Amino acid sequence: MTNINKGKVVLIGAGPGDVGLLTLNGKHWLQKADVVLYDHLVNPEMIRFTKKSAEMIYVGKKGGIASMEQERINRLLISKAHEDKIVVRLKGGDPFIFGRGGEEIQAIQAAGIPFIIVPGVTSVTGVAAYVGIPLTHRHLSSTLSIITGSNEKNQGDIHIDWEKIASRSGTLVFLMGARKLPQIVEKLIHFGKNPDTPIAIVQWGTTARQKTWIGTLGTIVEISAKDKILPPALTIIGEVVNLKSTIEWYEKLPLFGKTIVVTRKGDQANSMIDRLHELGAEPFFFPVIETIAPDDWTPLDNALKTLSKYDGLIFTSVNGVRFFAERIKAVEQDIRELKGVRIFTIGPKTAEAVRDLGIRVDVVPENFVAESLIASMENIKGQRFLIPRATVAREILPEQLRKMGAIVDVAPAYQTVLPSQPVDTLEKRLKEGSIDVITFTSSSTVTNFLTLIGKKLLPEIKKVTIACIGPITAKTAREAGLNVKIMPEQYTVSSLMDAIENYSLGRGGK
Ligand code: SAH
Numbered sequence: 001m002t003n004i005n006k007g008k009v010v011l012i013g014a015g016p017g018d019v020g021l022l023t024l025n026g027k028h029w030l031q032k033a034d035v036v037l038y039d040h041l042v043n044p045e046m047i048r049f050t051k052k053s054a055e056m057i058y059v060g061k062k063g064g065i066a067s068m069e070q071e072r073i074n075r076l077l078i079s080k081a082h083e084d085k086i087v088v089r090l091k092g093g094d095p096f097i098f099g100r101g102g103e104e105i106q107a108i109q110a111a112g113i114p115f116i117i118v119p120g121v122t123s124v125t126g127v128a129a130y131v132g133i134p135l136t137h138r139h140l141s142s143t144l145s146i147i148t149g150s151n152e153k154n155q156g157d158i159h160i161d162w163e164k165i166a167s168r169s170g171t172l173v174f175l176m177g178a179r180k181l182p183q184i185v186e187k188l189i190h191f192g193k194n195p196d197t198p199i200a201i202v203q204w205g206t207t208a209r210q211k212t213w214i215g216t217l218g219t220i221v222e223i224s225a226k227d228k229i230l231p232p233a234l235t236i237i238g239e240v241v242n243l244k245s246t247i248e249w250y251e252k253l254p255l256f257g258k259t260i261v262v263t264r265k266g267d268q269a270n271s272m273i274d275r276l277h278e279l280g281a282e283p284f285f286f287p288v289i290e291t292i293a294p295d296d297w298t299p300l301d302n303a304l305k306t307l308s309k310y311d312g313l314i315f316t317s318v319n320g321v322r323f324f325a326e327r328i329k330a331v332e333q334d335i336r337e338l339k340g341v342r343i344f345t346i347g348p349k350t351a352e353a354v355r356d357l358g359i360r361v362d363v364v365p366e367n368f369v370a371e372s373l374i375a376s377m378e379n380i381k382g383q384r385f386l387i388p389r390a391t392v393a394r395e396i397l398p399e400q401l402r403k404m405g406a407i408v409d410v411a412p413a414y415q416t417v418l419p420s421q422p423v424d425t426l427e428k429r430l431k432e433g434s435i436d437v438i439t440f441t442s443s444s445t446v447t448n449f450l451t452l453i454g455k456k457l458l459p460e461i462k463k464v465t466i467a468c469i470g471p472i473t474a475k476t477a478r479e480a481g482l483n484v485k486i487m488p489e490q491y492t493v494s495s496l497m498d499a500i501e502n503y504s505l506g507r508g509g510k
Contacts, residue, residue: 007081009108011101013094013120014038017207018130019045020277021121029118034085037076039099041092041232043207044425045273045285052290056422070100074107081113092232094122098148098175123234124173127205131212132248133240135171140239143170149177149184149235166191171238178203178233182221188237189217198241203233208259208282209434210251214241253280254501259429260467261438263288263445265419267318268349268493272439275497284435286426288448290419291319294391294412300327303386303411307337310409311383314344316370316397317390321345321353323413324388335359346373348492369472369491370397374404381405388413394443394472416444423453430460437486437500441469441493443476450480465503469496 010029015021022030030036030049038046040060047056059073073089080087095101095117108115124146128135135144145168147160165172166188177184181201189195195218203211215223217237250256258281262272265287276283294300303310304327315321328335335357342362345351346369351361365372374397384407387398391412398408429435430453438461440446446468454461458481466484468474470491474484486503488495 006086007084008114008116009077009081009087009089009105010116010118011089011091011095011105012118013096013101013122014042014046014090014092015121016093016123016126016205017041017043018126018277018282019043019048021126021206022046022049023118023120025118026120029086029088029116030090032086033088035080036088036090037073038090039092042090044422045283046090047421048269048273048285048287052419058422058424070103074104077104077108078111078113081108081111091120092123093126094120097122097124097146123175123205123232127202127210127234128173128236130206130210130250131200131202131236132244132246132250133200133236134243134247135173135236135240137240137243140243141170143168145170145172147172147174149174149180162187163191166193171236171240174235174237176231177235178229178231181224181229181235184235185217185221193217193237197237198239200236200241200244201229201233202236203229205232205234206250208257208436210257212244212251214244250280255279255281258282258436259284259434260500261286261426261435263439263449264441265289266291268441272493272497275494279497279501284426284429286449287419287421288445288452289442290417291323291390291414292417293323294415296412297327299409300324300388300411300413301331303388303409304328304331304333307333307341307386308339309384310341310386312342312344312380312385313338314346314373314385314387314397315350315354315389316346316387316393318349318353319414320389321350321357325357327413344373346370367491369470370394370400373397374400377401377404383407385409386411391415392444416448418448418451421452427453427457430457430464433460433463435464437465437467439467439469439496439500440473440477441496443473446473446476446480446482454480467496467500467503469493 012026012029027049033050033054035055036050037057037059077087077089089104091099091101105115136142174184197217199215199217199220201213201224213224260276260281261284262269263286273283343354343359344363345354345361351364354361363376365376382405385401386409388411398410401408462481462483466477466482467486468477468484474487477484486499488499
């Protein structure tokens with residue numbers, strides 16, 4: 001029955017929420033996956049690690065209700081593996097702590113499909129760390145029990161031995177108990193646990209939505225009664241809970257509690273995401289731009305053959321530099337042809353990309369927009385310029401230079417396209433008002449974002465704080481009716497991050 005193909009299932013624990021808690025092995029297999037089946041609890045930022053061609057299938061379960069029945073998930077895993085594919089099953093936390101990882105593997109094993117298991121940081125330890133409660137402590141607790149707070153379908157009671165659990169001295173952690181809190185507390189007190197025992201309930205731990213309620217067995221139901229505690233939440237019971245007030249750290253970070261959408265892909269996105277993590281925000285990765293080769297290389301190839309006839313070469317973006325350099329190699333041209341050609345760039349990142357090629361930049365205008373470059377140019381009548389850039393871009397630069405008497409060749413070096421990617425999680429978060437800021441780093445990020453999810457959710461998007469890298473992007477966003485509140489003085493990604501940090505955020509949305 002076992003087939004000799006490369007098809008296999010990789011069961012990966014994605015950790016409790018913060019993408020940084022995915023293991024290196026988990027990341028490795030995500031990068032190799034042909035198909036990814038992911039859950040409700042998995043951070044969507046992880047799609048950043050998948051191949052462009054990977055098929056993403058959402059099989060989320062919310063609060064115990066299977067959105068896609070377990071049987072169907074098992075069948076899907078098996079059939080995709082039979083198609084010779086590397087099938088990743090991405091589950092919240094650790095796959096072998098509740099959440100049916102064992103059952104899925106048994107089904108896969110019975111079907112004769114090879115499998116690999118990558119453990120994850122369970123919410124038990126991950127959430128405890130982010131909330132600042134050590135689960136064991138030499139003076140307070142030397143045992144740890146991990147208990148399900150969920151009952152089987154159609155059964156009133158939770159199937160555990162309450163008497164034994166209540167008499168344990170160490171730390172108790174209940175998973176899946178959000179809706180059963182009153183029942184859990186009542187049983188523990190009934191079977192003799194001291195009503196003064198400290199208890200913490202943590203919802204959406206390790207994410208921007210982390211929320212904690214603290215009390216004792218005797219008081220917690222009342223304390224949390226005014227809020228509706230929804231899954232995922234876990235409950236920690238024991239003396240160790242008292243350590244939170246001295247150890248808590250995550251909730252004190254400057255951007256804690258903020259979910260910030262990153263619409264850019266590539267290096268820019270990675271530096272934004274890293275910075276947001278450091279500040280305690282939860283970056284929500286939602287790339288809306290993909291850069292690919294232009295449909296037609298002819299204009300650029302022609303220009304590359306006669307590089308030395310140009311007086312100036314103008315780069316308007318990092319992508320322009322990158323694709324230009326790659327094309328020079330591809331057509332076996334020589335960068336030495338650029339000798340004597342003045343190099344202009346818009347923006348410091350673009351300049352850096354040119355310098356990375358070992359080429360000196362002659363002019364970087366003060367402001368990082370085309371207008372500023374135009375203003376810095378004098379006596380260019382009769383001079384010849386080459387602008388390698390996106391297929392579709394603002395025409396102001398070539399138009400103005402021509403008006404000033406220059407001869408301008410515009411050569412498409414790349415084009416941007418809409419990526420295909422799942423929108424369900426972002427839609428859900430926008431509807432519940434739990435997105436605080438959406439960042440845009442170019443006009444096309446604005447238009448693509450609106451194309452991808454704007455039609456249905458424009459009223460929700462209008463309520464969110466918008467951060468734009470510069471005035472052109474801001475203008476595009478404002479024209480679409482968006483609420484632009486953050487714009488840095490310098491039009492760079494790192495200044496944009498500073499501006500977000502400085503902006504004192506009232507909780508956006510509802
Ligand atoms: N395999 C998972 C648990 C799956 S059961 C793990 O190891 O963490 C789902 C339960 O996990 C939820 O009901 C909740 O109790 C807990 N949980 C998962 N992620 C959580 C989070 N970010 N914050 C709080 N509880 C979480």
